[in-house]
Amino acid sequence: RLPFSFEYFKQLQATWKDIPTAGPKDNKLWRRFRAAGDAFFQARKDYHAAEGEKQIENLKLKEALIEEIKKTQLTEKPAEDFNLMKDFIRRWNEIEFVPIKEKKRIHDVFSKALDEKYSKLKGNREEKEKMQFRLKVEKLSGSDDPQALKKERKFLQDKINILRDTIYTYETNLSFFSKSKKTVPLKQQVEKKIALSKKDLEKLEAKMKLFAKISKPAGAGK
Numbered sequence: 001r002l003p004f005s006f007e008y009f010k011q012l013q014a015t016w017k018d019i020p021t022a023g024p025k026d027n028k029l030w031r032r033f034r035a036a037g038d039a040f041f042q043a044r045k046d047y048h049a050a051e052g053e054k055q056i057e058n059l060k061l062k063e064a065l066i067e068e069i070k071k072t073q074l075t076e077k078p079a080e081d082f083n084l085m086k087d088f089i090r091r092w093n094e095i096e097f098v099p100i101k102e103k104k105r106i107h108d109v110f111s112k113a114l115d116e117k118y119s120k121l122k123g124n125r126e127e128k129e130k131m132q133f134r135l136k137v138e139k140l141s142g143s144d145d146p147q148a149l150k151k152e153r154k155f156l157q158d159k160i161n162i163l164r165d166t167i168y169t170y171e172t173n174l175s176f177f178s179k180s181k182k183t184v185p186l187k188q189q190v191e192k193k194i195a196l197s198k199k200d201l202e203k204l205e206a207k208m209k210l211f212a213k214i215s216k217p218a219g220a221g222k
Contacts, residue, residue: 009040052099059098062106065091069113078123082131085117089138111139133207156208163201170194 022029069088074081098106118135121128140148170190177183177190 009037013037055097055099058095059102059106061095062092062098062110065095066106066110066113069110069117072117074117074120076122078121078127078131081117081121082134085114085135086138088114089135092139093141114139129203130210133210137211153208153211156204156211160201160204160208163197163204167194167197167201170197 016033065088072084074084092110097103114135118128118132121131123131137149137152140152145151170193174187174190174194177187
């Protein structure tokens with residue numbers, strides 16, 4: 001890594017210009033400063049060249065992992081297959097950065113390959129939804145975006161808050177129904193909506209608990 005940033009070196013250059021002349025030694029000091037600057041820019045050039053080569057190698061590693069995912073045959077045992085996909089995500093997250101122009105493309109290809117395997121998982125709908133959410137959080141944990149986990153948590157919490165407000169409104173409306181037989185069908189519809197909303201809320205709250213349990217702090221993983 002470079003000892004300091006390009007912006008910091010530009011500040012040093014600006015500061016140099018503001019320093020009064022050193023008299024007879026000024027030219028000698030300037031040559032030393034310029035030589036240090038040349039060395040910095042060469043080191044910066046070499047560093048970025050090496051980083052570029054490393055990122056290309058990382059891209060190849062990710063492409064190879066995607067091919068491995070596509071060729072992998074599932075065992076038809078949900079727990080084993082889920083752990084297998086978790087391991088694919090772990091290995092993906094351990095590979096560092098790729099060229100920025102390839103970042104979105106390669107991530108989309110990886111997600112598609114993983115989703116195709118997930119769609120073939122055995123198990124009931126509820127179990128698969130839970131597994132899918134766990135995999136989503138695992139992927140977010142290794143995202144390059146340090147805000148990815150926070151965004152997902154906020155999205156989930158917003159849905160919970162909206163659903164709680166909806167249930168409260170339904171329950172409040174129930175109190176306005178008279179005991180007339182004419183209102184019974186409408187009241188039953190509202191009660192059904194409340195029951196369904198509470199079931200959805202229960203699922204979302206379970207996801208939030210699961211999220212807190214398996215997620216890492218935002219920005220971790222890279």
